[in-house]
Amino acid sequence: MSDIASGGSATAKPNIATEIFRAYDIRGIYDDQLDEKSIQLIGQGIGTEAIERGIDTLIVGRDGRLSSPSLAKFLIAGVRASGCNVVDLGIVPTPLVYFATHRTEWDSGIMLTASHNPAAYNGIKIVFKRSCLADNQIQQLRLRIVQDRLLDGTGNYQNLEIKPEYIDYVSGHIQLKRPLKLVIDCGNAVPGVVAPALFSSLGCEVESLHCELDGNFPNHDPDPTVKENLRELSERVLASGADIGLAFDGDGDRLGVVDRHGTPIDTDLLLATLISSIAPHYPGEPIIFDVKCSSRLATLIRSCGGVPVMHKSGHSFMKQKMQETNAPLGGEYSAHIFIRDRWFGYDDGLYTAARLLEILSAKDFSSNELFTSLGERVATPELAIPVPERHKFELMERIKAQADFPGAVVTEIDGIRADFENGWGLIRASNTSPALLLRFEADSAAILTRIQAEFRQILNQVEKSLPIPF
Secondary structure (H helix, E strand, O other), rough: OHHHOOOOOOOOOOOOOOHHHHOOEEEEEOOOOOHHHHOOOOOOOOHHHHHHOOOOEEEEEEEEOOOOOHHHHHHHHHHHHHHOOEEEEEEEEEHHHHHHHHHOOOEEEEEOOOOOOOOOOOOOOEEOOOOOOOOOHHHHHHHHHHHHOOOOOOOOOOOOOOOOHHHHHHHHHHOOOOOOEEEEEEEOOHHHHOOOHHHHOOOOEEEEOOOOOOOOOOOOOOOOOOOHHHHHHHHHHHHHOOOOEEOOOOOOOOEEEOOOOOOOOOHHHHHHHHHHHHHHHOOOEEEEOOOOOOHHHHHHHHOOOOOEEEOOOOHHHHHHHHHHHHEEEEEEOOEEEEEOOOOOEEOOOOHHHHHHHHHHHHOOOHHHHHHOOOOOOOEOOOOEEEOOOEEEHHHHHHHHHHHOOOOOOEOOOOOOOOOOOEEEEEEEEEEOOOOOEEEEEEEHHHHHHHHHHHHHHHHHHHOOOOOOOO
């Protein structure tokens, strides 16, 4: 190991790509926007920021991407170069870093991952004192690095094996009423180092798909919100007669589900199932959902005695809102689900799956009957309009200035959401890709078409060349 990689400070200061510092985390293309030299400097910046916040030790985990072993080495070196100590968890899903911040003496950490992004990417998620850095905090970290406001030192290093404790803790707090047969698809990503053992420990019969680590993601990208990525899982559930199919994203903090008929379950329906199970135990308490979620979730939350709270999209923003409100449950349409009831309030696809199995095992009907609590509706998936990264936020401001939705309740906490009596529409700038994102829901196809027409008219007034996908 070189002097740099053992914790010494680098002398040459590489250029740091501004665009990798995003709203929720740091993320970029390996060897182009993010390489060993830049990530070491970022690590030193994170370590410096930690020390100035009174944090002397950071937990570090990494995913199974091809670039992660090398990048982790230099990230750790950078943290130690600030004088901050490192506890290395090795290859673990992101939720195990969060778990470690709750179950060990150290409450802060870093996860090296690009989540569900294609194989060329990598990135960093940061949590200080059990709170994820987001938005302005990440930009302030960038400024610290650019302005060379970095501490020098030599932090200590130790390894920690957390996976057995995580599996024991989850299995000790989840009780299935009957054995279930599962198919799980880990997409050749890091959830595969935990998921098969975890669900077997719950007493399930587990068939594993793509649970071997392969950073090339040879079968499909590890993104369970894309239906095509669930095709093989659906086929195996049908062929094997499994009760349910579970799919996890690239770092394990999101969950995709298919029922016993192989039908992918919309996240709104997954959230509705959890709301129906958890909210009645917390009358008068807030339940958090993001601007992309169904309006019917609010109705369901009220019927369960809860208080619906809509918030801006993004796992970091949602976790902050969960902490601010002490809500027992939260979720966003991208399938980040946050459970505080009997758990710690962070997004964990593995634990969410375990809770879902617990709910299913207590029912005397099958999984296809479980996800039916929102009634008949017509809804689109998330739709994207590609726009240049440097223009998307400016374009969104122009759309806001032009927007007029008579008869609608308009919410602007994250883009523009217009809620009409029988449906709603949303447009917002993506924080993770060069695109504007839209979603629509209505009581009927005719109403949905009318709402889309109102949005189309405004978009055409602002920029006629936009490739509107509806």
